[in-house]
Amino acid sequence: MSLGPRVLKTGLAVVLALYITIWLGLEPPVFAAIAATFTIQPSIYRSWKQVLEQIQANTLGAIIALSSIYLFGNNPIVIGVVMVIVIIISLKLKMEGSISLTLITVLFMMSSPEFEGIITAANKFIIVLVGMGSAFIVNIIISPPNYNKNFTEKMDISFRSMSLLIRTAISNELTERTFQAQWAKLKKDISKLEDLYKILDEEREKISRVKPLDVREIIVFKQMLASLQHGLKLLDIIEDHFFQSRPEVEHTREFDNHLEYLIDYHEMILLKFAGKIKDIEGADEDYALDETGQFLEAIISETSYEREHKLRLVIIGSAIFDYAFQLERLNDLIDQYQKKKQHVEKSTLSSILKNPRTFLKR
Template identity: 40%
Template sequence: MTIGARVLKTGLAVALAVYVSSLLGFPSPIISSVAAIFTIQPSISRSWQHVMDQLQTNVLGAVIAIISVQLVGHTAIAIGIVCIVVILVCIRLRMESSIGLTLVTVVAVMEANQQGWLFALERFSMVMTGMGAAFLVNVLLFPPRPRQQFLEQVHGAYTQLSLLLRMAISNEMKEDVHRTEKDKLSGVLRKLEERYALFEEERTLRKKPRQARARQLILSKQLIKALHKGADLLDVVEEHYFTAQGAGEWAQRFDSQIEELTKYHEQIMLKLEGKIKINASIEPEEERETRFIKELTAYLGDNLEEQKRLVFVSSAIFEYAYHLRRLERISDQVIQREEDGES
C-alpha cells in the first residue's frame, strides 16, 4: 500500500488547522479540521475554485443561520429547515460541491448564536482557518501535477491493453485472469478521463505556455482516443471473432496485424519519452495492410453476409491503426515545436 500525495496533504492540512486554531485560541480545533478535509482538491485550479465557492456559500450560509436564529430560534426543527434552505440555495447557485462544509458552518453558527454574535463569528472563523490551511498545503507542498500523473496512467493503460491484445486472438489467457486484467484496464481508462479533466482545468497567463498547453491537450486527448480504440478492438474480437466462420484459418494473419499495431503503439510511447528519434520510421507498412484487405476481400467473396463478423474485426483493427497514425503525427508535431522552442 502506498500513501498518495493527496492523503499526505490531507493529514498535513488537518495538522496545520489544529496548530493555527490553538494559536488563535479557538476552544476546539474540530471545525477547522473538518473544513481542511473538505477543501483539499486534486489540482490547484480546482482547489482555488473550490475555496472561492466555499467562501461564497459559507458566508451566505452564516448570514442565513444568524438571521434564522433571530427569527425562529435554534431548535432542532429550525436547524433542519435552515439546512434544507441552504442546500437549495447552493444547488441554485450551482455550487453543489460546497454543500457539505456550508452545512457545517450553518450548524456551528446556529448552535453558537445563543451565546452571542461574537461566538458565532468565532465559529465562522474556525471554518475559514481550516480552508486557508488546506489551500496553503495544497499549493506549497507537493503541488498537484495532473500532467505527470496523466502520462503515468497512460503508460499503465497501455501496459494493460498490450497484454490483452497480444493474447486476444490466441485466447491463451485464463478467463479469470483475462476478466481481472480487463477490469483493471477499464478502471485506468476511467481515471485517465478524470485526469484529463483536471489537466484541462489548469490555466496559464502567458501566451506561449497557453499555446504549448493547447498542443498538449490535443495530444492527451488523442492518447486517450488511441487507448479507447484498442479497447474497442478487444471487445470486437471477443464478441465476433471466435464465432466467425473461418476464424481458425485467419487466426495467424489477424494476430500478426494486432501484434504489429501493439508494437507501433509502444514505439509511439517511447518516442514521447524521448527514447526514439523523432524522424525514426516506426509506422507499419501500409502495403501489408493493403495486402491483408485484398486477401480478406477475396476470401469473403460472395459469402459476406455469412462471414461479416470477420469484417467487424478487421474494421476495428483499421480504426485502431488510423488513430495510432494520427497519434504519431500529433506527437511529432508537439515534440518538434518543443525542440524549436528550446533552441
C-alpha cells in the same frame, strides 16, 4: 488509498488549521480541521476553485442558518428544514462539491441550545474560513506532483496491460480469470489517466501562462489517451463479436497478426515520444492506416461467411481501422511536437551562444 502527496497535505492542513485557531483563541478548533479536510485538492487551480465555491456556499448557508434562528429558533425540525433548503439551493447554484462542508457549517452555526448573538456566529464562521484558508496555503506552499511525469508513467502501465489483452484477444491464450482481472485493471488505469489529463489541462489553462510547446504537449497527451480508449473499445468489440462470427482458422490468424502489428506500432510510437528510438520508417506515408484499410476491404469483400457472421467481422474490422487511425494521428502529433521542441532548443542555444553574458546575468 496510498500514502501520497494529497494525504500528507491533508494532514499538514489540519495541523495548520488547529494551530491557527488555537493561536487566535477560536473555539472549537475541530471545525477548522474538518473544513481543511474538505478543502484540500490535488492541484492549485482546483484548490482555488474549491475555496471560492466553499466561501460562497458557506456564506449562503450561514446567512440562512442565522435567519432561521432569528425567525424560528433552532429546534431539530427547523435544523432539518434548513438543511434541506441549503441542499436544494446548492444544487440549483451548481455547488454540489460544497454541500458537505456547507451542511457542517449550518450545523455548527445552529448547534448551540440558545442563540448567543451575532459575535458568536461570526466566530464560528471564521473558524470554518480558517480551515479553508489553511488548506489553500498548504496547497500553494507544497508543490503539487509532477503530473506530466505521472501521466507518462501511468500511460506506460496502461499500455502494457492493453498490449497483453490485444495480443491474446484473438488467440484466446489467457485464462478467463486472468483476462477479466487485466481488463478490470486496464479500465481502472484509463480512468485514472482521464483524471490526470483533466488536472493537467486545468493547470495549463487556468494557472500557468501557456507556451505553444506546452499546448502541443497537452494535445499529444490527449491523443495518447484517445488511442488507449479506442484500444479498450476494440477489446470490447472483439469480445462481443469475434468468436460469435465463427471465423475460419486462416482468417483468425490474419486478425491476430494484424492486431500484433498495430500494437507493435503503438509501442514504437510511445518509445519515439520518450526519445528511446529514432523516427518510424513509413510513418509519414500513413503506412499503418493504409495497411489496415486494405485489411478492412478484404473483410468486406469476403464471400464465404453468412450475412450475420460477416457483419460481425466487419464491425471488428471497422474498430481496428479506427484504432489504426488514432495511432496514425498520435504519430503525426508527436512528430509535430518533437520538431517544434527541437526548434525551440536550437533557438535557445543559438541565443546563448550569441549573447553569453546576457545568459550568465540571468
